[in-house]
Amino acid sequence: MPKITYVQQDGEAVTADALPLMTLMETALMGGVDGIIGTCGGICSCATCHVWVAPEWVDRLPPMGQEEADMIEGLVHRRPESRLGCQVQVDEALDGLVVRVPPAE
Amino acid sequence: MLNYDPFDYALHDDPYATYRRLRDEAPVFHNEKFGFWALSRYDDCQTAVRNFGLFSSAQGTTLEPIKAEVPTLINADPPVHTKMRHLIAGMFTPAKVAVLEADVRALAGELLAPHRDSGRIDIITDFAAKLPMAIISRLLGFPKADEDMLRGLTDTVVHRDEGVFEMPDEGMHASIKLYGYFAEDMKRRAAGPPRDDIIAALMDAERSGALSHEEVLGYIFILSIAGNETTTKLIGNMIFQLHRHPDQLALLRAEPELLPSAIEETMRYDGPTQMMARTATRDIALHGRTIPAGAKVALLFTCANRDERKYEDAEVYDVRRNPRDHLGFGGGLHACLGAALARLEAKVAMEELLAMMGDFAVEEAGLQRMHSPQVRGFTHVPVAFAA
Numbered sequence: 001m002p003k004i005t006y007v008q009q010d011g012e013a014v015t016a017d018a019l020p021l022m023t024l025m026e027t028a029l030m031g032g033v034d035g036i037i038g039t040c041g042g043i044c045s046c047a048t049c050h051v052w053v054a055p056e057w058v059d060r061l062p063p064m065g066q067e068e069a070d071m072i073e074g075l076v077h078r079r080p081e082s083r084l085g086c087q088v089q090v091d092e093a094l095d096g097l098v099v100r101v102p103p104a105e
Numbered sequence: 106m107l108n109y110d111p112f113d114y115a116l117h118d119d120p121y122a123t124y125r126r127l128r129d130e131a132p133v134f135h136n137e138k139f140g141f142w143a144l145s146r147y148d149d150c151q152t153a154v155r156n157f158g159l160f161s162s163a164q165g166t167t168l169e170p171i172k173a174e175v176p177t178l179i180n181a182d183p184p185v186h187t188k189m190r191h192l193i194a195g196m197f198t199p200a201k202v203a204v205l206e207a208d209v210r211a212l213a214g215e216l217l218a219p220h221r222d223s224g225r226i227d228i229i230t231d232f233a234a235k236l237p238m239a240i241i242s243r244l245l246g247f248p249k250a251d252e253d254m255l256r257g258l259t260d261t262v263v264h265r266d267e268g269v270f271e272m273p274d275e276g277m278h279a280s281i282k283l284y285g286y287f288a289e290d291m292k293r294r295a296a297g298p299p300r301d302d303i304i305a306a307l308m309d310a311e312r313s314g315a316l317s318h319e320e321v322l323g324y325i326f327i328l329s330i331a332g333n334e335t336t337t338k339l340i341g342n343m344i345f346q347l348h349r350h351p352d353q354l355a356l357l358r359a360e361p362e363l364l365p366s367a368i369e370e371t372m373r374y375d376g377p378t379q380m381m382a383r384t385a386t387r388d389i390a391l392h393g394r395t396i397p398a399g400a401k402v403a404l405l406f407t408c409a410n411r412d413e414r415k416y417e418d419a420e421v422y423d424v425r426r427n428p429r430d431h432l433g434f435g436g437g438l439h440a441c442l443g444a445a446l447a448r449l450e451a452k453v454a455m456e457e458l459l460a461m462m463g464d465f466a467v468e469e470a471g472l473q474r475m476h477s478p479q480v481r482g483f484t485h486v487p488v489a490f491a492a
C-alpha cells in the first residue's frame with residue numbers, strides 16, 4: 001500500500017496507507033489528518049482537501065484538470081504546488097509522497 | 106423529559122426545539138427504547154462523518170437493521186465504497202452537471218406552463234416532485250412514460266409508519282418491484298446498442314468484474330431514490346421558508362445573485378436530510394458518556410446545522426450567509442454524490458418559480474408532510490400567487 005505523509009498546520013507529520021483507488025483526500029481521512037475536511041466527498045466543489053505538494057513531487061502527479069484548476073484559482077492560500085486531494089488518485093508510483101496542509105480558507 | 110424519537114410523527118412537524126435541547130443538554134443522547142445513540146453538535150457530527158473507521162456505514166445508514174445483503178454505495182466502507190464511488194463520481198462534478206441546465210429549465214417550464222395563468226400551484230405535486238425524477242430518469246435512461254410509476258415506488262420505499270422501527274411491507278414490495286424494473290432495463294440495454302450514461306458505466310463495471318450484477322442493481326436503486334426524494338423536499342422547504350420570511354424573499358428578489366447563497370442557507374436551516382446513521386466500531390467516549398461498540402449512532406445533520414457553537418445566530422434564516430460548510434449534504438466520503446446536481450436543480454427551479462410567481466403565499470392549512478425518520482419535508486405545499 002502506498003504511504004502518504006501529510007504535514008499538518010501544527011507541524012505534525014501524519015503518514016497514512018492508501019487503499020486501492022483512494023484519492024489523497026480519502027487517504028487523509030483514513031489517517032485522521034487535521035485540516036483535510038472533505039466536505040463535498042470528492043466531487044470537486046468545496047476545496048476543503050487543498051494540499052501543497054512537496055516540490056520534488058509536483059511533476060510526478062497526474063496532471064490537473066480544468067475543474068480542479070478553477071477551484072484552486074479561488075483559494076486565498078493557493079500556490080504553484082497546490083492540488084485538491086480529491087482529484088489525485090494514489091497509486092504505487094506515489095508511495096512516499098509528502099504534502100502539506102495549508103491554513104483553512 | 107428530553108427525548109429524541111425520529112419515528113414519532115410529532116417530531117416531524119417541528120424538530121428544532123428538541124434539537125436545541127439535545128445540543129445543550131444531551132450532546133450524546135441514548136434512546137433506550139430503540140437502543141440507538143445520537144450526536145447533535147456540529148463538531149461531533151463533522152468528526153463522525155470524517156472518521157469512517159470509528160463510525161462505520163457497513164451496517165447501513167438507517168437506525169433500523171438493513172435487510173439487503175448486497176453492499177451499496179451508502180452502506181459500505183472503504184475499500185468497497187472507494188471502488189463503487191469512483192466508478193461514477195466523475196460524472197457528478199459541478200462542470201459535468203452544468204451541461205444539464207438547459208434541460209432542467211426546459212422541463213421546469215413544461216411543468217409550470219399549465220399553472221402559469223391560474224394563480225395556484227401545489228409546489229410539490231405539480232412541480233417539485235416531478236422535476237428531479239424527470240432528470241434522474243433522463244440520467245439513468247428510463248422512458249418518460251415510466252417516471253410517475255418509478256416515483257410512486259421510490260416514495261413508498263422511504264415512507265415509515267408511525268412508531269414502527271422497520272420498513273413496512275409496502276416498502277419491501279416496492280423495493281422488489283424496483284429491482285425487477287432495473288433488471289429488465291439492463292436486459293433491454295444488453296440487447297440494444299451501447300449507450301453512454303451512468304448505467305452503461307455500471308454495466309461496464311459488471312463486465313470487468315468490478316461489480317456483481319446485484320451490486321449494479323443496488324447502485325441503480327440508491328441513485329433512483331436519492332435523485333427523487335431530497336431535491337423535491339429542498340424546493341418545497343425553500344418556498345415555505347421564503348413564505349415565512351418575507352424580508353428574506355424581498356432581499357432575494359432585489360438581489361437575485363444571492364440565490365446560490367440562499368440555497369445553501371436553506372440546506373443549513375431546513376435541509377431535507379435530517380439524519381444519517383453510522384455504527385460504532387469501538388467504544389466511543391464523548392462528553393462524559395460511552396457509546397458501546399456495535400451501537401447505531403444517529404448523526405443529526407440539520408440539528409448540527411443550527412449549532413450556535415458553529416454559526417452565529419444559527420436559528421436565524423439569513424439568505425446572505427452562504428454557509429458552504431453546512432452538513433445538509435453530509436460530509437466526508439459519503440457526502441452527497443448528487444450535491445452539484447441538487448444545487449443546479451434547486452437554482453433553476455427557484456429561478457423559474459420566482460419568475461412565474463409575483464407575490465405569493467403558502468396556504469398553510471393545506472400543508473402536508475411526509476413521514477420518515479431521516480427525510481423531512483412536505484408532500485403538499487399549496488400556493489396562491491399573483492399571476
